[in-house]
Amino acid sequence: MLRHWLMKSEPADCSIDDLLEAPGQTLDWVGVRNYQARNFMRDAMRPGDGVLFYHSSCALPGVAGVAEVASKAGPDATQFDPSSRYFDAKSSPDSPRWLQVRVRLVAKTRLLSLREMRGRPELSTMVLLKPGNRLSITPVTAAEWQAVIALLCPPEN
DNA sequence: GCCAACGTTGGC
């Protein structure tokens, strides 16, 4: 049973174009430093799961493309790298605290802006849109997924 | 830059 997710990234840091241009159009999703988001990767994410690639903390926040989970969760290498902004001195290779998954591009899409999403009743249940939500990885229901895909890829007449 | 909301830390 495949699930669906929304994953936030700051485009200044890693954008949909970075994923588009990456070797194999695949990137390691590093830098998650929130336990709830980590637990989603550890406990529920499986290769093949669908991913909405979301641009956050930028001029035009919104869904910028579709991707898929390409690996199980494994240790996030950046936590052991003192030169990385994601370094965590309290983590050890024996018991890594932080995890990453690999993500592969499915399609860059038009930008479905946060503003437009808020205006869509069929998306109103999305965790992303809940007041105060800050989670960088949130589950997306099958109905929400289908509604987003329909908005991103309107059927031709 | 502001600020609300939330998560984490650490003293007790």
Added chain:
DNA sequence: GCCAACGTTGGC
């Protein structure tokens, strides 16, 4: 285990 202080997120 409580909770105040502090840091971060992220839209605006």
